[in-house]
Amino acid sequence: MKGFGHFPLILLSLVLFALLPFLPFGVWQAFLLDVGFFVLLFTALALSWDLVARTGQLSLAHGAFFGLGAYSAGLLAPQLGTLPALLLGALTAGAGALVLGSVTLRLHGLYFAIASLAFSEVLRTLALKLPFTGGPIGLPVPPPFAGAWPLATYYLSFGVLLLATALSLWAERSPFRLAQAATRQSEAVARVLGVRVVQVKLWSLLLGSLVAGLAGGVYGMKTLFLSPYDAFSLGRAVEALVIPIFGGLYTTLGPLVGGVVLVSLEQALRLWIKEGYLVVYGAILILVILFLPRGLVGILGRRRG
Amino acid sequence: MGKVVGFLVLLAGLAWAQVPLKVGVILPLSGASAVSGKAALNGIQLAADEANAAGKVRLELVVVDDGTDPAKAVPAFTKLMTVDKVDIVIGGLASGVTFALSGPVKQYGPLFLVIGAASSVVEQAFEGYPLFFHYHPWDYHNVAAALQFFQYLNREHGAKKVAILYEDGPFGSAGIGVYKQQLEKLGYQVQAEPFKAGSGQFTAILTRFRAFAPDILYWIGYDVDALPIATQARQVGLRPKLIYGAPPSWPIGFEKNPLSNDIAGMTAWLPTVANAESRRFVEAYRKKYGEVTEEYMAPMGYTILKSLALAAEKTGSADKNRIAEALAGLKMPTPFGLLSFKPSDTGRTKYQGFGSEIWFQFQYLQGSRRPVFPKEVATRPLRYPGEYYLR
Amino acid sequence: MELLLQTLLNGILMSGIYALVATGLALSLGVVGIVNFAHGEFLMMGAFLSYLLFAFRGMDPLLSLGLAFLAAFVVGALTYQGLIRPVLRAAELNQMLLTFGLSILLQNLALLLFGADTRVVAPPYQATTLSLGPFFLGVVPFGAFLLSLAILLMLQVFLTRSRFGLAMRAVSQNRLAPGLLGIEADKVYLLAFGLAAALAGVAGVMLSVMLYASPTVGFVFTLKSFAIVALAGLGNLKGVVPAALVLAMAEALVSTYLPGGGGLVEAVFFLVLFLALVGRAWRKA
Numbered sequence: 011m012k013g014f015g016h017f018p019l020i021l022l023s024l025v026l027f028a029l030l031p032f033l034p035f036g037v038w039q040a041f042l043l044d045v046g047f048f049v050l051l052f053t054a055l056a057l058s059w060d061l062v063a064r065t066g067q068l069s070l071a072h073g074a075f076f077g078l079g080a081y082s083a084g085l086l087a088p089q090l091g092t093l094p095a096l097l098l099g100a101l102t103a104g105a106g107a108l109v110l111g112s113v114t115l116r117l118h119g120l121y122f123a124i125a126s127l128a129f130s131e132v133l134r135t136l137a138l139k140l141p142f143t144g145g146p147i148g149l150p151v152p153p154p155f156a157g158a159w160p161l162a163t164y165y166l167s168f169g170v171l172l173l174a175t176a177l178s179l180w181a182e183r184s185p186f187r188l189a190q191a192a193t194r195q196s197e198a199v200a201r202v203l204g205v206r207v208v209q210v211k212l213w214s215l216l217l218g219s220l221v222a223g224l225a226g227g228v229y230g231m232k233t234l235f236l237s238p239y240d241a242f243s244l245g246r247a248v249e250a251l252v253i254p255i256f257g258g259l260y261t262t263l264g265p266l267v268g269g270v271v272l273v274s275l276e277q278a279l280r281l282w283i284k285e286g287y288l289v290v291y292g293a294i295l296i297l298v299i300l301f302l303p304r305g306l307v308g309i310l311g312r313r314r315g
Numbered sequence: 316m317g318k319v320v321g322f323l324v325l326l327a328g329l330a331w332a333q334v335p336l337k338v339g340v341i342l343p344l345s346g347a348s349a350v351s352g353k354a355a356l357n358g359i360q361l362a363a364d365e366a367n368a369a370g371k372v373r374l375e376l377v378v379v380d381d382g383t384d385p386a387k388a389v390p391a392f393t394k395l396m397t398v399d400k401v402d403i404v405i406g407g408l409a410s411g412v413t414f415a416l417s418g419p420v421k422q423y424g425p426l427f428l429v430i431g432a433a434s435s436v437v438e439q440a441f442e443g444y445p446l447f448f449h450y451h452p453w454d455y456h457n458v459a460a461a462l463q464f465f466q467y468l469n470r471e472h473g474a475k476k477v478a479i480l481y482e483d484g485p486f487g488s489a490g491i492g493v494y495k496q497q498l499e500k501l502g503y504q505v506q507a508e509p510f511k512a513g514s515g516q517f518t519a520i521l522t523r524f525r526a527f528a529p530d531i532l533y534w535i536g537y538d539v540d541a542l543p544i545a546t547q548a549r550q551v552g553l554r555p556k557l558i559y560g561a562p563p564s565w566p567i568g569f570e571k572n573p574l575s576n577d578i579a580g581m582t583a584w585l586p587t588v589a590n591a592e593s594r595r596f597v598e599a600y601r602k603k604y605g606e607v608t609e610e611y612m613a614p615m616g617y618t619i620l621k622s623l624a625l626a627a628e629k630t631g632s633a634d635k636n637r638i639a640e641a642l643a644g645l646k647m648p649t650p651f652g653l654l655s656f657k658p659s660d661t662g663r664t665k666y667q668g669f670g671s672e673i674w675f676q677f678q679y680l681q682g683s684r685r686p687v688f689p690k691e692v693a694t695r696p697l698r699y700p701g702e703y704y705l706r
Numbered sequence: 707m708e709l710l711l712q713t714l715l716n717g718i719l720m721s722g723i724y725a726l727v728a729t730g731l732a733l734s735l736g737v738v739g740i741v742n743f744a745h746g747e748f749l750m751m752g753a754f755l756s757y758l759l760f761a762f763r764g765m766d767p768l769l770s771l772g773l774a775f776l777a778a779f780v781v782g783a784l785t786y787q788g789l790i791r792p793v794l795r796a797a798e799l800n801q802m803l804l805t806f807g808l809s810i811l812l813q814n815l816a817l818l819l820f821g822a823d824t825r826v827v828a829p830p831y832q833a834t835t836l837s838l839g840p841f842f843l844g845v846v847p848f849g850a851f852l853l854s855l856a857i858l859l860m861l862q863v864f865l866t867r868s869r870f871g872l873a874m875r876a877v878s879q880n881r882l883a884p885g886l887l888g889i890e891a892d893k894v895y896l897l898a899f900g901l902a903a904a905l906a907g908v909a910g911v912m913l914s915v916m917l918y919a920s921p922t923v924g925f926v927f928t929l930k931s932f933a934i935v936a937l938a939g940l941g942n943l944k945g946v947v948p949a950a951l952v953l954a955m956a957e958a959l960v961s962t963y964l965p966g967g968g969g970l971v972e973a974v975f976f977l978v979l980f981l982a983l984v985g986r987a988w989r990k991a
Contacts, residue, residue, distance in 0.1 A: 040396070041397055041398055043393075044390035048386050048390065068799070113984050114983075116990075117983060120741065121936060121940070121983055121987070124932060124979070124983065125983045125984065127932075128933070129976075129980060132977050134973075135969070136973075138483060139969070146487075147434065147485055147489050148414070148436060153418060232385075233385035233389065233414075234417060235415050237485060239485075248806065251802075251803075255800060259799060277387070280345075281391075281394070284344065284378075285818065286814060286817070288345065289811055289814045289818060291814075292808065292811030292814065293807070294807075295803060295804070295806065296804055296811065299801075299803050299804040300792055300793070303793075345817070349817070349821075508967070509966055510961075510968035511972060514926060515913075516720065516957065518958070519960075519962040519967070522712050522713060522716065523961075538823070541824075542917065543918075545833070546832055549833040550843075551842050552835070564823075566918060567824065567825045567826075568825055568826050569826055574828070574832060
C-alpha cells in the first residue's frame with residue numbers, strides 16, 4: 011500500500027486548501043483563490059484520468075466528459091438550480107462514458123486513446139451543431155446559487171477534488187486496486203485470476219467520467235460562459251494526462267502534487283516571464299521525464315528508501 | 316500676472332504628475348488571439364509613452380496576459396484588481412474571455428475600456444454595468460457595414476449570387492443567419508457552407524460552388540485561410556467576379572503574393588489611411604518599433620489609451636468615476652475618425668465608441684491594400700470583376 | 707458524374723501529403739516505439755525554413771525541399787540522441803509526456819522567434835492549374851502528390867533492399883526480439899527517427915506553398931496522422947497509404963456531398979475512424 015503511506019501528506023494538502031480562503035495572504039488573497047480554484051479543478055480532472063488509467067485505458071475523452079458535464083449543467087442550472095444541475099451534468103458525462111466504454115472494451119493502449127479522441131471530436135461537433143447548445147456563439151451560464159455566496163465556486167471546486175481524492179483513495183485501498191492493476195498489466199492474466207475485466211474497466215471509466223463531468227459543470231459556473239471549442243477542448247484532455255504523469259502515475263498523491271505544482275507553475279511562469287513562458291514550461295516537462303522517471307512523487311519515494 | 320498664472324498651472328501640473336495613474340492592461344499575448352493582442356499592446360504602450368512625455372499625466376501600465384483562455388484570464392484579472400489595485404482596465408479582446416470576465420468585473424467594479432469583444436452576447440453580459448466603455452463596433456455594426464457594400468455591388472455591378480464560406484467557430488458563425496437573411500432581402504441568391512479554420516481544404520466546397528457560379532465568393536474566417544482560398548478557387552476552376560474576405564488580420568507577405576491581387580476585404584484601418592491622426596500614429600509607431608503595423612488593433616489600443624489620458628488630463632483626478640464622466644463627454648479625433656460615446660443601438664450599454672462607420676472596404680491592388688468603398692474614403696475604383704475572373 | 711470524379715481526384719491529391727506525414731509518424735512509432743507528439747513541429751520547421759529562405763533569399767521552395775530534408779533529419783537525429791534515447795526503456799506514458807513537452811517547447815520557441823502571424827510564400831507556379839477536359843488539376847497539389855509518392859517509393863526500396871532498411875523492418879515487425887546487437891539497434895533507431903523527421907520537414911515545405919507557415923501549422927497534421935496510423939494499424943507501414951487515401955476520400959466526399967459538410971468533415975472522419983477501430987477489434991475477437 012505504498013500510495014496510502016502518503017496519507018498524512020494528502021490530508022495536509024486538503025486541509026490547506028479548505029482553509030485557503032482564511033489564510034492571511036494580504037493582497038494576494040483573491041488572486042490565490044482564483045488560481046486555487048483552477049488548481050483544484052484541474053487536479054480533480056487529473057485524478058479522474060488517473061483512476062481510468064489504472065486499468066490501462068489511456069483516455070483522451072476526458073475533455074469530452076468535461077464538456078458534457080459543463081454543457082448539461084449549464085443548460086439545466088437556470089431551471090433546476092446549482093446542485094441538481096451539477097449532479098445531472100455528472101450523470102450525463104457518466105452516460106457518455108458508458109456508451110464509449112461498452113463499445114471500446116476490446117481496444118487497448120493507443121487504439122483506445124485514438125478511439126476516445128474520435129469520440130471527443132464527434133461530441134464537440136454535436137455541441138457545435140445541436141439547436142439548443144447555443145452553437146458556436148456559446149452558452150451563458152449563471153453563477154452558482156445566483157451569485158449569493160462569493161466563495162461558492164471555490165468550495166464547489168474543492169468539493170470536486172474531495173470527491174476525486176476519496177474515490178482515488180478508495181480505489182487504492184480496496185481490492186479494486188489489485189483488479190485495476192491486473193487489468194492494466196494483462197487482461198488475459200487478469201481473467202485467469204478471476205478479475206471481471208469488463209466490469210473493472212467500465213466502473214473505472216464511469217467513476218472517472220462522473221468526476222470529470224462534475225469538474226466541467228463547476229468550470230462553467232466560474233467562467234460563466236461555454237463554447238464548444240473551450241469546453242470540449244483537446245487541450246484539457248491532454249492536461250488531464252500530463253498532470254498525473256508529471257506528478258506520478260497510478261497513485262493519489264501523484265496527480266495531487268502534479269496538479270498543484272503544474273497548474274500553479276504555469277500561472278506563475280505566465281506572470282513573471284510573460285512572453286514565451288511556455289518554452290520554459292515545455293522544458294520543465296522534458297527535464298522531469300529525463301531526471302524523475304517516476305514523476306514528482308519519485309522524489310518522496312526515494313527519500314523514504 | 317500671466318507668467319504667475321502659467322507658473323501656477325505648471326506647478327499644479329507637476330504636482331498632479333507626481334501621482335501616477337495605474338492602468339491595468341489584460342490582453343491575449345499568447346493563444347489564439349496573440350497577433351491582435353500584441354498589436355494592441357504596442358499601440359497602448361506607444362500612447363502611454365506619448366502621454367507621459369507630454370507631462371500632463373503620468374500613466375503606469377500593468378500588463379497581464381489572458382492567454383485567450385478563461386481559465387487564465389480570470390486569475391490574471393483578479394491580480395490586477397487586488398494585487399496591483401488598479402481602478403481602470405483596458406482589455407477584453409476575445410469575446411469568450413471577455414464574457415468570462417463579466418463576473419469579476421461586476422464584483423470589483425473597475426472602469427473597463429473594452430478594445431474588442433464584438434459579439435453581442437458580451438453586450439448582454441455587461442448590460443447595466445455603469446463603467447463599461449466599448450470602443451470596438453458590435454457584430455451587428457460589422458454586418459451592417461458589409462451589407463452596405465453588398466448593396467452597392469448589387470446595384471452598381473449587378474452582382475446576384477453570393478457563395479459564403481464561414482468558419483464554424485464563434486467568429487465565422489455568429490452572424491451567419493442574419494447575413495443570409497439580409498443578403499436575400501437585398502435580392503441575392505445565397506449559398507453558405509461552413510468550414511474548419513486552418514484546415515486549408517476548400518477544394519471540395521469550392522468545386523461544389525462551381526455549379527452555383529457565384530458572382531461573389533465571400534469568406535468569413537482567419538488569416539490562415541486567405542491563401543488556400545485564393546489558390547484553390549483557381550485550382551478548381553471557380554471564377555467569381557469578386558473574392559471578398561473578412562478575417563481579423565491578413566497573412567504577412569500576402570500583398571506581395573500575386574494571388575492576392577484584386578481580393579477585397581473589410582477593415583477599420585490601414586496604415587495608408589489619409590487622416591492626420593492616422594499619419595501621426597504611423598509615424599510615431601515606426602519611430603518606436605522600427606516598422607509599420609497592418610493590424611487595426613494597434614491604433615485601436617493607441618486610441619483607447621489616448622482617450623483615457625485626455626480624460627484624466629481634463630478631470631485632473633485619478634478617480635475612475637470622474638474619468639468615466641470625462642470620457643463620456645469626450646470628442647476626440649482618432650486614426651479611425653472622430654470618437655465619441657453614445658448608447659449602443661440595442662440600448663443595452665451606455666457607452667459605445669465606434670459603430671459601422673469605421674469599417675470600409677479595401678482591395679489588394681498591385682502589392683498594397685487600397686480603400687475602394689465607400690466613396691468618401693476610396694482612393695481607387697473597385698476592380699470588378701477581379702483578375703481571378705478575367706483569366 | 708463529373709463532380710464525383712473531380713471530388714475523387716481532389717481526395718487522391720490530398721492523400722499524398724497525408725501519407726507522407728503519417729509515414730514519418732508510423733516510422734517513429736513502429737520502429738522506435740515512440741508516440742511522437744512533436745511530429746507536427748518537425749513539419750512546422752520545414753514550413754518556416756521554406757518561408758525564411760523565400761522571404762530573405764528569394765529562394766524557390768522547390769530548392770528548399772532537399773535542404774529541409776537534411777535539416778529536419780539532423781534535428782530528428784539530435785532529438786533522438788538527446789531526448790529519446792534516454793527514455794527508450796521508460797514507460798510509454800513517460801515517453802508521451804516527453805514528446806508533448808518537446809512539442810510545446812518547439813511551438814512556443816517559434817512563437818517567440820517569429821510571432822503568431824500567418825506567413826505565406828509566393829512562387830510563380832503557386833496557383834497554376836492544368837485542365838484536362840472538364841477536370842481541373844492544381845500543379846502544386848499534383849506535384850506534391852507525385853513527390854510524396856516518389857519519396858514513399860524510395861523509402862520502400864530502402865526498407866526492402868538495404869541492410870539498414872531490412873533491420874528497420876525487422877524491428878517494426880517484432881520490436882521485442884529483433885535479434886540485433888545493441889549498437890546496431892541504436893543506429894537503426896537513430897536513422898528511423900531522423901527519417902521520420904525528414905519526411906515531416908519535406909511535407910512542411912510543400913505545405914508552406916499550399917497553405918501557410920505558422921507556429922501551429924503542424925497540429926492538424928499530427929492529429930490526422932495519428933488517426934491514419936491507427937487506421938492502418940500501429941506500426942504497419944504498408945497500411946499507411948491506403949489509410950491516408952481513405953481519410954482524404956472521406957473528407958472530400960463529405961464536404962462535397964453533405965450539406966454543411968465543410969463543418970462536419972472532421973466529425974464524420976472521426977466517426978468513421980471510431981467505427982473502424984471498434985469494428986476491427988470486435989471482429990478479431
